[in-house]
Amino acid sequence: MRKGKVIKCPICGNENYFKPSRLKKNARFCSVKCANLALIGCKPNKGSFKKGQIPWNKGKDFIQIRGTNHPNWKGGLIKCRGYVFIRMPEHPRSNPGGYYPEHRYVVEQKLNRILKSCEVVHHIDGNRSNNSLKNLYLFSSKNKHDKHHGNQYNRKNPILKPNI
Numbered sequence: 298m299r300k301g302k303v304i305k306c307p308i309c310g311n312e313n314y315f316k317p318s319r320l321k322k323n324a325r326f327c328s329v330k331c332a333n334l335a336l337i338g339c340k341p342n343k344g345s346f347k348k349g350q351i352p353w354n355k356g357k358d359f360i361q362i363r364g365t366n367h368p369n370w371k372g373g374l375i376k377c378r379g380y381v382f383i384r385m386p387e388h389p390r391s392n393p394g395g396y397y398p399e400h401r402y403v404v405e406q407k408l409n410r411i412l413k414s415c416e417v418v419h420h421i422d423g424n425r426s427n428n429s430l431k432n433l434y435l436f437s438s439k440n441k442h443d444k445h446h447g448n449q450y451n452r453k454n455p456i457l458k459p460n461i
C-alpha cells in the first residue's frame with residue numbers, strides 16, 4: 298500500500314500524489330510555480346465560476362512564469378491577474394515570498410525613491426503587464442485612482458498622460 302497521500306493543490310486545484318518524504322516537508326503545492334503564486338497572494342476566487350465559465354486557472358493572463366523551464370531559473374518573474382511581479386527579496390516592501398510588483402518598481406527606479414503605500418501606479422492603456430514608463434501614471438492616493446476609474450465608467454474617460 299502506498300504511504301503517501303493525494304493532495305489537491307490549493308492554487309491550481311490539480312490533485313497530486315505526494316510521497317511520504319514530501320508530506321513530512323509539509324508540501325502542499327504541486328509545483329514551485331504554485332508555491333510562488335501562493336506567496337504573492339494569488340488565489341482563485343472560490344466558487345465564483347458558474348457552469349460553462351472558464352475556470353480561473355485556464356484564463357489567458359492569470360498565471361505565467363517566464364523561464365520556468367530554464368535550469369537557472371530562480372523565480373525571477375511571476376504573473377498574477379495580469380500584474381507582473383519580480384523576485385527581489387532585498388526590496389523593503391517585497392511580500393513574504395520576496396516578490397514586488399514590477400510597475401511599482403519601474404516607477405521607483407525612475408523617481409529614485411520607494412513609493413509610499415498610499416501611492417497607486419495606474420496602467421494608462423489598461424494592460425497590467427505593460428510596464429513601460431509611457432504607460433504608467435502615478436496617483437498620489439487610492440482615492441484619486443478610484444475617482445479616475447469612476448470617471449471611466451461614467452464615460453467621461455479623461456485621457457491620462459504619463460506623469461512620471
Ligand SMILES: [Zn+2]
Nearest residue numbers: 306309327331
Ligand atoms: Zn498547483
Ligand SMILES: [Zn+2]
Nearest residue numbers: 419420442446
Ligand atoms: Zn488604475
